[in-house]
Amino acid sequence: MRKYIGEIGLIIIAIIWGSGFVVTSISLDYYSAYQNMAVRFLIGAAILGLVFYKKLKSVKKETMIKGVILGAILYLAFALQTVGLQFTTPSKNAFLTAVNVVVVPLIGWAMYKKRLDKHEVAGAVLAMLGIAFLSIRFSAELNIGDILSFLCAFAFAFHIIYTAKFVSTEDPIHLTVVQLLTAAILGFIVLTFRGELAIPMVDGAVFSLVYLGVFATAIAFLLQTVAQKFISETKAAIILSTESFWGMVLSILVLGEVITVKMAVGAALILLAILISETKPRLFRTVPLREKA
Template identity: 60%
Template sequence: MQKYIGEVMLIITAIIWGSGFVFSAVSLEYFTPYQILAFRFTIGLIILSAIFYKRLKKIKKSTLIRGLVLGILLYLAFLLQTVGLQYTTPSKNAFITAVNVVIVPFIAFFAYRRKIDKFELTGAFLAIIGIAFLSLQFTAEVNIGDLLTLACAFAFAYQIFYTAKYVKDEDPILLTVVQMGVAAILAWIALLIKGDTNFSFEMEGVLSILYLGIFSTTLAYCFQTIAQKYTSETKAAIILSTEAFWGMVFSIILLSEVITARMIVGAVLILLAILISETKLSFFKKKDLLDNNLFQNK
């Protein structure tokens, strides 16, 4: 049961992140990328600290160290993605970021010498192909923005991997609080270095930032950390990769984006990826076993 609760929480996280694409687009009309990151991580830290303040007394040294690692990886991933976006297209930025889904199983393989699950690996590659159909404008040119975004994909992959590793022995809430705190501090340092201290207070921009801070950061990363206690890092990466699918859904609903055949193909491939990694084609295995038994009985 806990396994399914974890997977449901990851799906909710992906849905929230998918909707976040729309609110990020709106917030960028009023704030710089560095301001958005500083605000969203700070909001996450304040909300989590206010709700779980009694738990803060139980923070262990190991939680601080592990939260520090996750916070650095999280902010580094967002920073590389943000800077990379200045030199490449949004579609390539989104696609290359999603490459983390195929990086995660190999990180686990080299770290643990654990056999790669062929169904999860197949699902990972199907997911990345589906995301390519959803977001990528097919151009062969590679630039510095693409390379920075690829580094961002590795940072996100390691963040997912280490979250799965650390959360087995830590309180997921406290781990998330420390992670948010570290990311917020790094975000404000970067903002001050950039000199982005002129802030907008337009209501539309403020509401978008609040959505990103409350839902896309606080709730989503809480759910991700808790959920990874009950599922593998590869399966978590595959489920989280559906944010591209949900981003498409919300763009169609809220921004009136036109559905294309390419979008439909991409969506089908992503859903197939989840089906394969989740069921491991157990339906076909059972069917083959049944056929073999019938054959032997004859």
Template identity: 50%
Template sequence: MKKYMGDAMMLITAIVWGSGFVVVAIALNYLTAYQVMAGRFILAAIILLILFGYKLKELRWSVVWKGAILGTILYIAFAFQTVGLEYTTASKNAFITAVNVVIVPLIAFIFYKRKIDGYEMFGSVLALVGIGLLSLQGSFKMNIGDMLTLICAVGFAFDIFYTNYFVQKEDALVLTIVQFVTAAVIGTLVVIMQGEIPTTIAKEGIYAIIYLAVFSTTLAYVLQNVAHKYTTATKAAIILSTEALFGTLFAILFLHEVLTFKMTIGAILIMAAILIAELKPAYFKNRMMKKMGRT
């Protein structure tokens, strides 16, 4: 039951992040990318402190340095993704970011010599192909924007992997609080250094920041970090990759974008990847057990 609870939390996170594409598009009409990042992390940190500040009595040095690492990785990943988008197309940006699905098991193998599960690896590759069909519209030539986005993908992969690694020994909520406070501090310093402190903000921009902070940041990351206790890092990456699918669906509903045949095939491949990673091993294991029981 706990296993499926973790997967369900990851799926909700993917849905919320998918909706965030529309909201970010609105926010960027009124604020710079760095202002949006700082705003969402500052408000999210405040919300977490109000709701779960009592848990800081469990704060230990191990949680502080681990949360600081996660917060730094998270902000850097978002920064490279945002800056990379200035030099490449949104579709290529989304596709290259999704490379984190494949990078997660590679991180486990390279740094910790963990065996790569065949089903999860195949599911990762299949999800990557699906996201490519879902997102890519033009040619695929690597430029500076693509390189920056690739660094972003590595950052998100490390965030997923180390969140999964750290929450096994630390309280997920306290870890998330430290993570957000770290990202908020970095975001504030960046805005100050760039001289982008806003004097006035349109109400549409404020509403967008509130949505991003409450749902796309606070709710999504709390669910994700808690869910890591009940699922694997690779499976989490695969489920979270459906963010591209839900982002497309929300874009169709609210931005009236057209879903092409290629995008439909991509969406199907993403869902197939999740089913393979989630059900295939258990399916074959059950079949083998039944056969052994009959002999």
């Protein structure tokens, strides 16, 4: 079981984020996207800060710097996704953001000369195609929202890359708390400039913010940081990309959404992506040449 601790943690995150689609849509009926981001990061940082208060007394300066870097990248990724969504369709935004699953191994190769694992790269491509089938409902035109969504994919990819790099030497709890606090501070700075600091307290909407702050932020990002100690960046990106799949499953189970052929194909491709990256099947068996007599 310990062997698969990384995979299990990331699958739990993907399920939480998949369930978060509905909760986020409820929250956005009452709060702006920027208020949503700032509050969820603040709640996440506060929850983890309270739980691990004693442990946080020993945070090293180097860990804080790395946590600030992660927090800045994280907020940038969410901001690009949010702004991009204002100019493009949700399906395009979801698909272009998911391109990070292919970008991660390429960045790892370019920055650290990491060998490209053919099974993980194949899994990454299949995962992206699966997400395309689940979300594709768009025309071929390109606009500023598409560009921002594409840049968002790079930001999320760098977040996964640097999380893996930093957590190899730093405490995952320290890293998570510092990065969430950094993202929250950046969020409230942006709210100040936008004049959106007045956040209404509406019963149903507050519940959605609490859910996003506790589960989709505090628990999810702590699990991600811990899980990435045990798993490669590319495999992490592939498993995290299944949030679209889990969102579909929960929509079918909870909301009674009807399964279409396109949804079934997308789900099958995503599951095949995980299977290939995990089992690494030998697709081509090398047959030795006969020696000449």
